[in-house]
Amino acid sequence: MVMMIDPRQPWQNPANLRQVSGLDLSSRAVSSVTKSSSDSAKSHAGGLHQQRRAGGGHPGRKRYSFKRELFQLWDTITTHCYRQMVQKDRSIWERLMWFFILVIEAAVLAAILNTAWIGFTSSPLITTLHDTLYPVQNVPFPAISLCNNNRISRAAAVRYAEVLARKDPDGRNVSYFLEQVRLLGKLYDFDYENLHQMTQFQEFLDVHDISNASGIFSAFEALTKLSPRCEDMLLRCFWKSIELPCMTKNDMIEVRRTQYGFCCTFNFIGHTEDNEIHPPSYYLDVTGPEMGLVLLVNGSANDYFYNLFNSIGFSVPDITSGGVQEQFIHLGTETFIRVDAITINSEPDVRRYSKETRQCVFRNELLKYGGRYGRSNCVAACRIRSVVALCECVPFYMPTAAGVAGDRSLTVCNLQHIVCLNKYKIKWSTVITNIVDIPGLEKEMEESLYCPECLPSCTNTKYHISTSELPLIPTRRTGFSFTRGIEDVSEVAVVRIFFGQPETWMYKQDVASYWFEIFSNFGGMCGIMAGLSLISISENVYFVLKQFVLVVQARFGGGRWWENRRRARHQRRLAVTMLD
DSSP states (O other): OOOOOOTTSTTTSHHHHHHHHHHHHHHHHHHHHHHHHHHHHHHHHHHHHHHHHHTOOSTTOOOOOHHHHHHHHHHHOSSTTSGGGTOTTSOHHHHHHHHHHHHHHHHHHHHHHHHHHHHHHHSOEEEEEEEEEEEGGGSBOOOEEEEESEEEEHHHHHHHHHHHHHHOTTOOOHHHHHHHHHGGGHHHHOOOSOHHHHHHHHHHHHHHSOOTTTSSOOHHHHHHHHSOOHHHHEEEEEETTEEEOSSSTTSSEEEEEETTEEEEEESOOEEOTTSOEEOOOOBOSSOSTTSSEEEEEEOOGGGEEEESSSSOEEEEOOTTTTSSOOEEEETTEEEEEEEEEEEEEEOGGGGGSOHHHHTOBOTTSOGGGSSSOOHHHHHHHHHHHHHHHHHSSBOTTSOOTTSTTTTSOOOBOOGGGHHHHHHHHHHHHOEESSOOOOTTOHHHHHHSEEOTTOOOBSSEEEEEEEEEEEEOOOOOOSSOOTTTTOSOGGGEEEEEEEESOSEEEEEEEEESSOHHHHHHHHHHHHHHHHOOOHHHHHHHHHHHHHHHHHHHIIIIITSHHHHHHHHHHHHHHHHHHHHO
16 A cells, blocks of 8 residues: 655645654643643742741741840840840850849839939929129018007097987987997907997997998998098108108008008008009118108007007008018107018019919919909908908908909998907918918917918018117207107107118029929939930830831731732742743
8 A cells, every 4th residue: 555645734744743743842841841830839839828827928037026126126225234135155144143233223213213303393493592782772662551559549539429429319428429439449359348238339330320322330431530540640751861741642651451450551562442553663772761761650649549559659560461570669769670671583484383383473473362463462362251251241451452352242340240250360360371280280270361372472572670769859959850840759759661781682483403404314314324325215216116017017917918919029020030
C-alpha cells in the first residue's frame, strides 16, 4: 500500500512536524512553568497565612511586644541608669539593684515635689519691705474723728424737755421730762436700770413726738438735736500752720455718725451724710507739730448732761472699724499725737488669687460698701446686718448710706429695743474675719461678730500713734498764740496731729513664685534626683504615642482592609517578578 503525502498539510510536512513538536514542547514547558508558579504562589500564600495566624501580619514584620518596646526605650533613652536594667551582659541581681535604686529615687522625688507644691499653693504670696524711704506726701493723712465725751448737751436737753412738757396732756413739768430725756442716752451704751420707766417714756414719745417726715418717733432726729454741736466745740482750726474755717460747708470739718454718735470728722473717705462721695483731699508734704492738723477745742464742762466715760474731754475713736487708735484728750492740756504710717501695696498679679488666699480686697472690688472699698465701711455694714437680724432695728449712729439695707426700710432703734441691744452689745464690739482655734478663747470666738468678707484693703495704710501731753499755760505775750483771747484755759484743749518723719516704709505684696520660677525649681529637682530633662520627657511622650499607634494597628490596622492592601501589593510584586 502506497501512502500519499500532501505537502500542503502542516502535519504531513516533516518541517512543519518539527515545528509542531517544538510548539508542543514549548506549550508543555509553559504549562509546567505555570503550574510550578501556581504551586509556588500557593505555597507562599500558605506561608503568609501561617505568618498571619502566628500574628506577624506581614512578611518580615515582627509581632508587637510592649516589653520589647519598653526595653528598647530604656536602652536608648538619654536619662541615666535605665539602660543598666536591660543590658544583656549584666546579671539579674545587678539589674534588680538598679531597679530598686530607681524606685527609691522616684519615691524620694515624688515626696520632694509634693512638699514643694504644698508650699507653693499654701503660701503663694509674699510681703517684703520694698522701700524704706517712701515719701510721706504719697501717704494720705488719716481720717480723724473728734468726739465729745458729753453725748447730750444740757442746754439742748432743757429745750427738748420744754417742748415735751408743752405736749404732755397730764401737765408734768420740765424737770420731770429733763430726767426722762436722760434715758435717751441709753441708746449710746445700751445700758438700762428701770425698764418700766423706759417703756413708758417711749410710749409717750410714740404718741406726742412724731416726726414730720416719717410719721413716727425718730430717735435719729431727737439725738441729732440733743448732741453737742461741732460749731460750739471747734474754736480754731489750722492746717499746715494756716488757719482755715472749721465748719464751712465742703471745708475742713464735717459732722458724721460714728460708734460714739455724732462726731466732728476730718478727711473722711466715702459717703457724706447727704449720700455724696468725695475723694480724700488732704495730704502732708511736711512734718512736725506745727505743720499738721491743729485744733483748739472747747470742752464746755458746764454743758455736760450724759457722758459716756467718767471724765471730761474728747476722744479720737476708730478702733473697731479699723482706723487710727483711740486717744483721749483732756481739757487744759496740749496733746501731741504723732502719726507714723506703713504702706502696703499689692502688685496686679495678686488679683488672680482669691480673696481668701490673698487675705485682702482691692479698692474697686465689693463696691456695695461705697465708691471705694474700705474695711471700716464693710465692718459697719456687717454690724448693721447682725443688729437687724437679732433686734430688727438699726442704732441711730450706724450710717446706712452705703446701701447695706438693700430694698428694706430699716427701723431706727428706740428705748423698746434696749434689752435686745444690751444682750448682744459685746458681740458687736468684737469683729473677727477668720476663725482661729485658740485654746481658752472659745467662748470669746463664739460671742464675736464674724465678718469673713471684711478683709483689709490690698493697698492699705496702717497708722501707729504715739502721744505726749503738756499742760496749757495762759500766755499774755503779744503775737501769734493758739489760746489768744482765752482767759480760762482749763475749759479748752489743743490737739496737734502730725506726721513724725518725712519718709515711711512701704511694703509690697507680690506673688511668691511665678510660673517660670516654679518650673525652674521643679526642673532642678527632677534633674538632680532622676536626671530628667525636656529631651527625656519628649522621648517618653514619643514612646507613649508610638505605643498607642502600634496597639491600634495591632488591633484594628491588621484587619481586612490593611490585609487586603498588603496582599494585593504583594501579588502585584510577585506577578511582575514572574513576568520578568
